[in-house]
Amino acid sequence: MKTVTRPVAMAACVAAVAAMGAVLLVPQAATEPEERAFVxxxxxxVRTTGEILDPLYTASDVEFDPMEYLREFHGGRVSALPDGRTLREFTIIAEDDRVMxxxxxxxxxxxxxxxxxxxxTIRATEGDIVRVRFINNGDKDHTIHFHGIHPAGMDGVFEPVGRGGGEFTYEFEAAPVGVHPYHCHIMPLEEHIVHGLYGAFIVDPAEPREEADEMVMVLNGFDTDFDSENNFYAANTVPFYYQHHPIEIGLGELIRIYVLNMVEFDPINNFHLHGNLYDYYPTGTQRVPSAYTDMITLSQTERGIMEFRYDYPGPYMFHAHKVEFSEKGWSGIFLVSDGQ
Amino acid sequence: MRAAQALVPLALAAALAVYVLAPGPGLEPPGLVVLPEITIEQVEFADGEIRASVRNTGHVDVSIAQADVNDRIQPSAAEPGSRLGRLAQATVRIPYEWNAGEPYEIGITLDDGTRFARAVEAAVPAITADAQTLSYLVAVGACVGVVPVAIGLAWRPAIARLRSGARAAVLAFAMGLLAFVAADTMRESLEVSAEWGLDSAYNGTLMAVTAAALVFLAMQWASAAMRRAGAQAPVAIAVLVAAGIGMHNLGEGLAIGAAAALGQAAFASTLVVGLALHNVTEGLAIAAPVARSRVGLAGLAGLAALAGLPVMAGTAAGALAFSPAAAAVLLAAAAGAVVQVIASMASWMRSEGISLSGAPVLAGAGAGMATLYAVSVLA
Known part of the structure; x- marks a missing residue:
């Protein structure tokens, strides 16, 4: 019988160690990749072994909850003034370093x-005194410019509030009745708006509107590559959010939407409702609707109030009928429930 | 011990590299912003699906966040994954009922919101390795490569009967053709680099120069080796010419295949016509050195195959798996090979007693360049 020589034994050992090393170092190659599916x-x-890139149908956790924002109204700290009027005090802090x-x-x-x-969303009743303590914790000057009726000195244009903790208090009587935008008015203005410094300001009539399921929809867009064209559109910031998280509403219940168009770059936006029509009150300033329709067109900061009820249960889309916008995120679903 | 001393600078250089690359030494300029960069290298139209091949050609890692078709967001999947290190590649599969013949723009948005896009002039079904494709490749390979070269070789008997002045002019004409081919191939390599964003990732221009130089040196070695092996000088030259043209044709084939795969049908057929004409004159360049040598029919067929067949391989590779980096390197390598062939021809002609500064050579070389320039404009 042939004896195993030392060099051969050494070579065998080295080969064995190398083989073990190879197995240990490249375990990925040995395991079968997991398959996932998307619609x-x-x-x-469609099945894939890779990663699914799907902003449309995949629910995801984002830092901002559009469902919470939808029905969240802030009335401020309420107190009575000596003359009997209501004072509503708010604190708003501006920042410009967040990444969302x-x-x-x-x-x-x-x-x-x-x-x-x-x-x-700031809310007051006509005649209330609105007092907003504004603190600028950003690295740039900012202001709040409210649309509505107020003295020139409360307009948030000629009084830049300094960076790093500057303060200003805006105070005015809530007027007129309706839904209005507020936004930063520092130059370059477009930059300050498109980065997100805006919100809705609702003034309720002294004689309240009919009880309803009320919502705010700020139609907005984001130009994430800074080419003066929006890459994303949405109702309330997150593209496709209400499409994969349908808004549940009751059958026959009055729905009131305060809608506000803050999209920049594109001259118009619009709002189309499926399976229904709505009464539309431009700017919400009149009690008589201007139209009974399923389609309104909104220019920059144009806004109004929509009221409707659904007669049949089921899912109904709402979206921009400028389809480019809906295919980039501005679309959602109302899920009408009959309580079953 | 001496050998160990040679390692000292290497070890010190390695230590310096570790220091520079390690976090913390503060060698990055303050406020440094490195922008991500990706290249969509290929867009394929499969059954109910568009596939984009994406490569990270920048200097930082990136994550693919979403895909769009004509700027409209679509659900998709990135395989093997969406996170790409430097030069890593992913295939983004976008289920989409596309329409044949229509133009599309495929967009990829990264995690920082930057969108990159590639336009496709007309959607055509992805070429697959089936019988129809193979017959197309064989037809193109034959029409563009082997047949035109063989036609050009048919000038050989005529060249053989020429007087010495006219023969010098014909050889110089071949050199002029080759000079044009070298310049043209180098330009194409640089164009591929520019079009596919290879400059930032692969240092495209110097990649081309390096590839050309390396192949020049390799061909120099090969020609010396052939001579040492006892090959006749003219035969060796003809083989080198055929090999150089073959490399050039491999690159041209890639261009045809890629154009066909990208749906640029008109562009692809223009390339076919241009290259076929081109190759007739290149057949002449192969025939000229061996006009008076004893080369059998088999030898001539071999030269035609060496110069012409690579078109087929190139077309197949370009159509089925186009790689911009490989195309740029191949084209540049072909330029290097052709330049070496010109140098070999020049020294061989001098050894044959032909004056390189004589009127026949100068006129012939000029005419060669001008001819191919005319072909490039007209075809």
């Missing part, structure tokens, strides 16, 4: 009022 626009199911995941996997530097885009 296309047309309903087809505005769409799954896409990160963008947003400039915020109280940490979100849009900023908080």
């Amino acid at each position: 296309t626009h047309s309903g087809a199911v 995941e505005i769409s799954p996997g896409v990160f963008y530097n947003v400039w915020t009022y109280n940490g979100t885009v849009p900023g908080p």
Whole structure:
């Protein structure tokens, strides 16, 4: 029998060690990649071993909750003034260093009022005194410019509030009745608006509107690559959010939407409702609707109030009928429930 | 011990590299912003699906966040994954019922919101390695490569009967053709680099120069080796010419295949016509050195195959798996090979007693360049 020589034994050992090393160092190559599936626009199911890039149908956690924002109204700290009128005090803090995941996997530097885009929805009744303590914790000058009726010195244009903690108190009587935008008015203005410094300001009539399920929809867009064209559109910031998180509403219940168009770059935006029509009150200033329609067109900062009820249960889309916008995120679903 | 001393600078250089690259030494300029960069290298139209091949050609890692078709967001999947290190590649699969013949723009948005796009002039079904494709490749390979070169070789008997002045002019004409080919191929390499964003990732221009120089040196070695092996000088030259043209044709084939795969049908057929004409004159360049040598029909066929067949391989590679970096390197390498062939021809002609500064050579070389320039403009 042939004896195993020392060099052969050495070579065998080295080979064995090398083989073990190879197995240990490249375990990925040995394991079978996991398969996942996703659904296309047309309903087809596609399987992949890779990563799914799907802002449309995949629910995802974002730092801002559009569902919470939808029905969140801030009335401020309420107290009575000596003359009997109501004082509503708000504190709004501007920042410009936050990075938000505005769409799954896409990160963008947003400039915020109280940490979100849009900023908080401020609500008062006509005749109330609104007092807003504004603190600028950003690295740039900012202001709040309210649309509505107020003295020139409260207009938030000629009184830049300094960076790093500057303060200003805006005070005026809430007027007129309706829904209005507020936004920063520092130059370059477009830059300050498109980064997210805007929100809705609602003035209720002294004689309240009919009880309803009320919502705010700020129609906005984001130009994430700074080419003066929006890469994303949405109702309330997050593209496709209400499409994969349908808004549940009651059958026959009165729905009131305060809608406000803050999209820049594109001259118009619009709002189309499926399976229904709505009474539309431009700017919300009149009690008589201007139209009974399923389609309104809104220019920059144009806004109004929509009222409707659904007669049949089920899912109904609402979206921009400028389809480019809806295919880039501005679309959602109302899920009408009959309580079953 | 001496050998160990040679390692000292290497070890010190490695230590310096570690220091520079390690976090913390503060060698990055303050406020440094490194922008991400990706290249969409290929867009394929499969059954109910568009596939984009994406490569990270920048200097930082990137994450693919979403895909769009004509600037409209679509659900998609990145395989093997969406996170790409430097030069890493992913295939983004976008289920989409595309329409044949229509133009599309495929966009990829990264995690920082930057969108990159590639336009496709007309959607055509992805070429697959089936019988129809193979017959197309064989037809193109034959029409563009082997047949035109063989036609050019048919000038050989005529060249053989020429007087010495006219023969010098014909050889110089071949050199002029080759000089044009070298310049043209180098330009194409640089164009590929520019079009596919290879400059930032691969230092495209110097990659081309380096590839050309390396192949020049390799061909120099090969020609010396052939001579040492006892090959006749003219035959060796003809083989080198054929090899150089073959490399050039490989690159041209890539261009045809890529154009066909990208749906640029008109562009692809223009390339086919241009290259076929081009190759007739290149057949002449192969025939000229061996006009008076004893080369059998088999030898001539071999030369035609060496110069012409690579078109087929190039077309297949370009159509089925186009790689911009490989195309740029191949084209530049062909330029280097052709320049070496010109140098070999020049020294061989001098050894044959032909004056390189004589009127026949100067006129012939000029005519060669001018001819191919005319072909490039007219075809």
